[in-house]
Amino acid sequence: MWLLCFGALLSQAGAIVVKPAQNAAKALNVQNVPPCAGTGPISLLQDPVQDAFDRIYTRHSWGGDGVHWSKSGAGSNINQATEALCSVIFEALLKASKEKEAAGMTEYELNLLDAPSGDFFWMPGCLSRMASKLPAGARLNYQGVDVSDVATGIAEGKRASAQASVPKVTIEPFKTLNLAEAGILGRTFPAKHFDVINCRDALQHNAMEHVHAILGNFNLAGTWLVNDVDTAGSNGKDIRAGQFRAIDITAAPFNNVPECLEVGPIKRKENENFGIFKLPVTA
Structure with a gap:
């Protein structure tokens, strides 16, 4: 046997x-058999959102070589859209300037937060144009932030040459941070309040819970918000970080009313426009 x-x-x-x-x-x-991980999966990435955007820049997922075309995508190239956005940012800075002068200030600094700043492709030209038109007593302080270490690394590599061309503007070192992290702007810039926050396409590339968090952080850190308004947006659609869906903060559930709106010169399916909003907004 x-x-x-x-x-x-x-x-x-x-x-x-x-x-x-x-x-x-x-x-x-x-x-x-009952599941063990009742709390759900635990990410092994240091920051899943940062990792998603780092991969986009590393793999050139949005195109661009960083020299002739922006690595931040077609929307960040030098074109009619970014020229229109630059004019709206300047209009918001003028609103902040008038508020300071109405308070009796004759010499003052205007703090601009570019969130996200991407690879800092078109902004140097915008800073140069705005600096030449600032009121006599005004200086501009520019702070760029992005969730991607890759993007801020590219931007930081351009900072010295950009600074040399705009003596009336102070370009601060670029910072890597997640705009959706609770209280992140106050912790990173504890002594600074931003007169204008420029936010283009950050909301469109983030999950809805992060959209609410980002706007909430802006409310605590700034006076005026420049944001792209996609009137063809579907605010009911959710995405993962790095994906895209058009979003409109003038529609429900936000229903924010802009002080003014610049119709986007380049027609895309999302119907992008640029608005100036007084903070706080409905987050």
């Missing part, structure tokens, strides 16, 4: 008969 793990071989009149083992294991019905 020879015993095997799945049964026994018995010699009977020259024939071999296979019998099942007495203690053979039964198949486990996984449906009857």
Whole structure:
């Protein structure tokens, strides 16, 4: 007699008969076993949102070589749209300037937060144009932030040359941060209040819970918000970080009313426009 793990071989009149083992294991019905990870999966990435955007820049997912075309996507190239956006940012800075002068200030600094700043492709030209038109007593302080280390690294590499061309503007070192992290702007810039926050396409590339969080952080950190308004947006659609869906903060559930709106000169399916909003907005 020879015993095997799945049964026994018995010699009977020259024939071999296979019998099942007495203690053979039964198949486990996984449906009857409760799950272990009741709290859901734990990401092994340091920051899943940062990792998503780092991959986009590293893999050139939005196109561009960083020299002739922006790595932040077609919307960040030098074109009619970014020229229109630059004019809206300047209009918001003039609103902040008038508020300071109405308070009796004759020499003052205007703080501009570019969130997100991407690879800082078109903004140097915008800063140069705005600096030449600032009121006599005004200086401009520019702060760029982005969730991607890759993007801020590219931007920081351009900072010195850009600074040399705009003496009336102070370009601060670029910072890597997640705009959706609770209280992040106050912790990163504890002594600074931003007169104008420029936010283009950050909301469009973030999950809805992060959209609410980002706007909430802006409310605590700034006076005026320049934001792209996609009138073809679907605010009910959710996405993962790095994906895209058009969003309109003038529609429900936000229903924010802009002080003014510049119709986007380049017609895209999202119907992009640029608005100036007084903070706080409905987040």
